[in-house]
Amino acid sequence: MGMTSTAVPLLSLRGISKHFGAVQALYGVDLDLPSGEVTALCGDNGAGKSVLTKTIAGIHEADEGEILWEGKPVHIRNPKDAAALGIETVYQDLALADNLDIVQNMFLGRERVSRLLLQEDSMERAAAETLASLRVTTVRSIRQPVATLSGGQRQAVAVAKAVMWNSKLVMLDEPTAALGVAQTRMVLDLIKRLKDHGLAVMVISHNLNDVFEVADRIAVLRLGRMVTQGPLSSYDTASVVDFMTTGGSSRGVATAPAKA
Numbered sequence: 001m002g003m004t005s006t007a008v009p010l011l012s013l014r015g016i017s018k019h020f021g022a023v024q025a026l027y028g029v030d031l032d033l034p035s036g037e038v039t040a041l042c043g044d045n046g047a048g049k050s051v052l053t054k055t056i057a058g059i060h061e062a063d064e065g066e067i068l069w070e071g072k073p074v075h076i077r078n079p080k081d082a083a084a085l086g087i088e089t090v091y092q093d094l095a096l097a098d099n100l101d102i103v104q105n106m107f108l109g110r111e112r113v114s115r116l117l118l119q120e121d122s123m124e125r126a127a128a129e130t131l132a133s134l135r136v137t138t139v140r141s142i143r144q145p146v147a148t149l150s151g152g153q154r155q156a157v158a159v160a161k162a163v164m165w166n167s168k169l170v171m172l173d174e175p176t177a178a179l180g181v182a183q184t185r186m187v188l189d190l191i192k193r194l195k196d197h198g199l200a201v202m203v204i205s206h207n208l209n210d211v212f213e214v215a216d217r218i219a220v221l222r223l224g225r226m227v228t229q230g231p232l233s234s235y236d237t238a239s240v241v242d243f244m245t246t247g248g249s250s251r252g253v254a255t256a257p258a259k260a
Contacts, residue, residue, distance in 0.1 A: 007034065007035075008070060008071040009032040009033055009034045009035075009068075009200075010033055010034060010035045010069070010070060010168060010169055010200040011031075011032070011033040011056070011067070011068070011069055011087075011169055011200065012030075012031070012032050012033075012067070012068040012071075013029055013030055013031040013032075013052075013056070013065065013066075013067055013068075014030055014065055014066045014067075014068065015028045015029070015030065015064060015065035015066065016028070016029040016030075016031075016052070016055060016062045016064070016065035016066075016067070017029070017062065017063050017064040017065055018051055018055055018060055018062055018063050019063055024224060025048050025051040025224050026048050026051055026052060026055070026062075026224045026225075027224045027225045028064075028065070028225070029048070029052060029065070029221070029224075029225070029226045030226055030229075031052070031219055031226060031229065032217075032229070033169060033200045033202055034200060034217070035168065035198055035199065035200045036195055036198045036199070036200070037195060037200065037201070037216040037217055038191060038192075038194075038195050038201040038202075038203060038214050038215045038216050038217070039200070039201070039202050039203070039215065039216070039217040039218070039219060039229075040202075040203050040204075040205060040211040040214075040215035040217070040218050040219070040232075041053070041202055041203070041204045041205075041219050041220075041221065042205065042206075042208070042211060042218060042219070042220045042221070042240055042243075042244060043220055043221035043222060043244055044222070044244050044245065046223070047221040047222055047223060047224070047244070048221045048223070048224040048225075049204050049221055050173075050204075051224075052221065053089065053171055053173060053202070053204060055076075056076065056082065056087060056089075056169075056171065056202075057076075057079060057082050057087060057089040057171065058076045058077065058078045058079040058080070058081050058082035058083075058087075059078075059079060061076070061077050061078075069085055083165065085168070085169075086165075086166055086167045086168035086169060087167065087168070087169045087171070088162035088163070088165060088167040088169070088170050088171070089162070089170075089171045089173070090155075090158045090159055090162050090170065090171070090172045090173065090175065091173045092173045092174045092177060094154055094155065094158040095158070096146045096154060096157065096158060097146065098145070098146050098147035099145070099146075099147065100145070100146060101142070101143045101144060101145050101146065102127060102131075102139060102141075102142045102143065102144055102146060102149075102157055103120075103123050103124050103127045103142050103143060105146050105157060105161060106123075106126075106127045106130070106157065106160060106161040106164060107123050107126075107127070108161075110165070111123070124142060124143075126164065127142050127160070127164070128142055130160045130163065130164045131156075131157075131160050133197070134156070134159070134160055134163070134190055134193050134194075135189075135190075135193060136153075136156045136157075136160060136190070138150075138152075138153055138156075138186070139153055139156075139157075150183060151178060151179045151180070151183050152179055152180075152182070152183025152184070152186040152187055153183075153186075155175055155176075155179070155183075155186075155187050155190075156186065156187070156190055159172070159175075159187075159190055159194070163194065163197070163199065167199065168199060168200060169199065169200040169201075169202070170194055170199055170200075170201050170202075171201075171202040171203075171204070172191065172201065172202070172203050172204065173204045174204060174205055174206065175187050175191065175203060175205070176188065176205065176207055176210050177206075177207075184210065188210060188213055188214050191203060191214045192214060195214075195216070203215065208237045208240060208241070209237075211240075212232065212237065215232050216231065216232055217229065217230065217231055217232060218230065218231075218232055218234075218235050218240060220240060220243040220244055222243065222244060222245075222246075222247045223247075225247070227243050227247045227248070228243050228249075236251070238251060239251040
């Protein structure tokens with residue numbers, strides 16, 4: 001389910017800049033995130049990936065530039081604005097509560113209540129349906145404490161929690177970091193299913209093997225600037241490393257910043 005070349009991207013950033021005091025973190029960044037595609041955001045440590053992600057998520061507000069949602073200008077001033085649009089972020093620490101079970105985690109802060117009573121059955125059904133739709137079948141019970149889950153299962157619960165709220169864009173920060181081979185495979189399959197559901201997905205990853213397996217598009221930040229972005233077919237691992245480390249590549253891949 002890919003975006004045609006004439007379709008308007010779900011999210012477009014144009015000229016996004018951000019500074020913290022005297023430190024400039026982002027310089028005029030352009031980025032397109034199409035629905036039904038996985039965009040890999042790559043860059044070395046300090047490239048600006050986290051700042052850009054948190055700007056889209058509403059944790060930071062851009063100093064300059066424009067954000068377009070389905071082609072229309074929007075303002076994302078805080079995480080509530082992002083969530084209202086349908087933007088959900090799964091950070092590397094996952095922000096799951098170990099002492100709560102899967103259902104309680106998925107509804108944490110968004111519990112369904114009727115006459116001051118929790119609607120346990122309704123929340124259980126919704127959690128089970130979401131996990132089933134993503135083909136997350138390895139958990140023993142949706143009432144299983146999160147503390148008992150493997151790394152891959154925890155990542156799956158965090159992703160399911162993100163997609164349950166009518167999300168249209170899911171951003172995943174290093175989703176396979178510290179996972180074993182089998183758990184990594186589970187998470188990569190999960191990312192592909194998000195795409196198949198028509199969501200826009202942005203994956204922030206240092207693991208280029210994972211990137212080349214799941215991504216449709218690649219965007220590379222270097223020192224706060226977007227140095228290239230385009231379809232996966234325009235790149236190989238060596239050219240991506242070139243862009244990450246030097247800002248350019250002599251391997252026949254043209255620098256391809258987004259244009260309005």
